[in-house]
Amino acid sequence: MTVRGGRPALTADEVEQRREAILSAVLEQISERGTAGVRMKDVARAAGMSIGTIQYYFDSREALVLAAYRRHSENVVSRVKSPFPGEGDPWEGLRRTLHEFLHVADFTMRTRLWIEFVAASARDDQLLELLDSVFLTWKQVVREVVDAGVADGTFSPRVDPEVAVDALLAQLDGFEIAHAIGSRGTDVERIELVLQQTARALLGVEPSHPE
Structure with missing residues (x-):
C-alpha cells in the first residue's frame, strides 16, 4: 500500500x-x-x-458548491427514473414516479435546496447549465410515462401531452415553493393527492384506475 x-x-x-x-x-x-x-x-x-x-x-468554495448541487441532482434524478421501466400500467408508473419524487430523502430540505439552486443559478453559468440539465431530465422522465399511456390508450389527454407534462411540473414547482415556506395544506400527502387528481383531469384517466 x-x-x-x-x-x-x-x-x-x-x-x-x-x-x-x-x-x-x-x-x-x-x-x-x-x-x-x-x-x-x-x-x-x-x-x-x-x-x-x-x-x-x-x-475552491465554488467547486465545492457546484459538486454538491451536481451530486444532489444526480441522486434525485436516479431515484425518479427507476419506477417506470417502460412496460406495465402507465398510470401506475406515473403515480409511482410522483410518489418517489416526493419521498426521496427529506422533502423539506430538498425544497429549500431547489429554491437555493434556482437562485444561485441566476448568477452562475455552470449552475445554470446543471439546473437546465436536471429539469430537462426530470421532464423527460414524466414525458416518457405520458407517451406510453397515450400509446396504449390508458391516457386520453384533454390537452396536448406536452402541455399536460408542463402543467404537472409547474404545479409541482409551485408546491415545492409553498412547502419550503411552510404554507398550510402543502404536506407531502396532500401534494401527492392534488398532483394525482390534476394528472387524471389532464390525461383523461378512467375512474377504474385507483388513486
Whole structure:
C-alpha cells in the first residue's frame, strides 16, 4: 500500500466516502444558510474534517458548491427514473414516479435546496447549465410515462401531452415553493393527492384506475 507522510493512502472507497461526507455537509449548510452562506470552516466542522482536507478534494468554495448541487441532482434524478421501466400500467408508473419524487430523502430540505439552486443559478453559468440539465431530465422522465399511456390508450389527454407534462411540473414547482415556506395544506400527502387528481383531469384517466 502506498504511504504518504507516514500514513497509508486511502482506498478508492474511503476517498469516495470522504467526498460524500463533505458534499452532504455542504448541502446541509446550503439548506440552513443559503448558497451564499456556505463557508469552508462550517463545512469542515459539519463533516468532522479539517479545512485542509476539504481543500484537498475541492480547491475552491465554488467547486465545492457546484459538486454538491451536481451530486444532489444526480441522486434525485436516479431515484425518479427507476419506477417506470417502460412496460406495465402507465398510470401506475406515473403515480409511482410522483410518489418517489416526493419521498426521496427529506422533502423539506430538498425544497429549500431547489429554491437555493434556482437562485444561485441566476448568477452562475455552470449552475445554470446543471439546473437546465436536471429539469430537462426530470421532464423527460414524466414525458416518457405520458407517451406510453397515450400509446396504449390508458391516457386520453384533454390537452396536448406536452402541455399536460408542463402543467404537472409547474404545479409541482409551485408546491415545492409553498412547502419550503411552510404554507398550510402543502404536506407531502396532500401534494401527492392534488398532483394525482390534476394528472387524471389532464390525461383523461378512467375512474377504474385507483388513486
